[in-house]
Amino acid sequence: MFRSVQIKIILIIMILAILMLLGYGIFSIQIMNEASIPEEFIEKNILIMIIISISFIMISAIIIWFTSKIITKPIYKLIKSAEKIAEGEDKAPSMQFENSKRNTEIDELINVFEGMTAGLKENLNEVTRQKKQIETILQHMTDGIIAFNLEGKIIHINPASMKLLEITGDKKTFNEIFQKIDTEINLEKIIYLENWTTSEKRININDKYLKLFFASYKDEVDRPAGVIVLIQDITEHVKLDNMRKEFIADVSHELKTPLTSILGYAETLANSEYDTEMQEKFLKVISSEAVRMTKLVNDLLTLSKYDNETTKWEKVEFNLGELVKSCQENLQIEIDRKKQKVECFVTANVPKIYADKDGIERVILNILSNSIKYTEEGGTIKIYVGFVYNDAYIKIIDNGIGIPEKDLERIFERFYRVDKARTRKMGGTGLGLSIAKEILDKNNGRIDIKSKVGKGTEVVITIPTTLKTET
Secondary structure (H helix, E strand, O other), X not given: OHHHHHHHHHHHHHHHHHHHHHHHHHHHHXXXXXXXXXXXXXXXXXXXXXXXXXXXXXXXXXXXXXXXXXXXXXXXXXHHHHHHHHHOOOOOHHHHHHHHHHHHHHHHHHHHHHHHHHHHHHHHHHHHHHHHHHHHXXXXXXXXXXXXXXXXXXXXXXXXXXXXXXXXXXXXXXXXXXXXXOOOOOHHHHHHOOOOOOOEEEEEEOOXXXXXXXXXXXXXXXXXXXXXXXXXXXXXXXXHHHHHHHHHHHHHHHHHHHHHHHHHHHHHHHHOOOOHHHHHHHHHHHHHHHHHHHXXXXXXXXXXXXXXXXXXXXXXXXXXXXXXXXXXXXXXXXXXHOOOEEEEEEOXXXXXXXXXXXXXXXXXXXXXXXXHHOOOOOOEEEEEEEXXXXXXXXXXXXXXXXXXXXXXXXXXXXXXOOOHHHHHHOOOOOXXXXXXXXXXXXXXXXXXXXXXXXXEEEEEEEEEEHHHHHO
């Protein structure tokens, strides 16, 4: 079948070549006769056409033979082998070897195709597996990732991006998302200007601070294909940075105030002559400011030790009721000076607690002294000591000036004061409650404060007992 096809192809090519050459020859002869061209030149022209025809036929035959050798013949052999196997012509001994050879060729071809199929399947499985891994990572990232194509349409977005940027279903393009936030963010600039200086942007959405990173990506021929946006929530970093700045400013102010007073009074004493009474008055102010500054520095050092975890907590078992009564006795002079009524009740047989005794004593003294300071003369302070659910507690209730509700959330911040002028006048540093909370945190304790302006404050300190420690 294949041979007859080849012969037909050769014959068709030869006939077409002869017809084309004959037509060309006749046309050339007619033109040459009309132009009175010599016969010798005509004969040479005919000879050249014949040579070209023969060459054309030979080249065509060679091409057909080569094609047959490389493509047609192997396929022909495979087909004939398959036909003979199907007809059962492998019974003769002479044919068995030939069929076996042909079967081997078929098996080799099948093995090649099976190997190619297995390789393609393995590559596809690997690509699918990597794609799913990337999708899973992006799906659970806390940072947002959005990919846009050149037209600015979203081709991928993870849940974190939608939450951080508050993206709804109607926002599907780059401009719809970002130009409402900041008009300076431009897709074309990011894609086509490699050195665009605003590829990193910080924005604020409601109460969130976000950092955006814009980067263009390219296709397989290194042409721009789109933009990827990384969104990071830096709200906590910004808040901490603001707190740090505020803390530095507060420390500077708190140190500057007493230093200014000390320097002013000292220069006045040095440059002027006063009587003994006035000198004593100035010296008392200097001493008071020096004490306040020393206390401030000590409190700062204490907080620094807590922050750096360099403090060694010496936890021991002790009786909480006895410690509270001891703290009350230490402050009795101040209580008597303000003619206040302070009562302490131990409501039950409180188990011993296991904590740093010096630290807990400092907390009690701080809370009780605050109650004495901010309760008017003749006021009442009640202290209750008890335990519930294996936790010991100290409840201190006064009928003092109270704390505004808006300030209750911030009273444990360092240097935060409800009334700065009053606190400074009474010798406070604004660090007492911060230190108290740090101590209780390190001893697995807790402090809660409730208050109403003009009615008083209630402070509850909770510390685990030894019963809870044992369990």
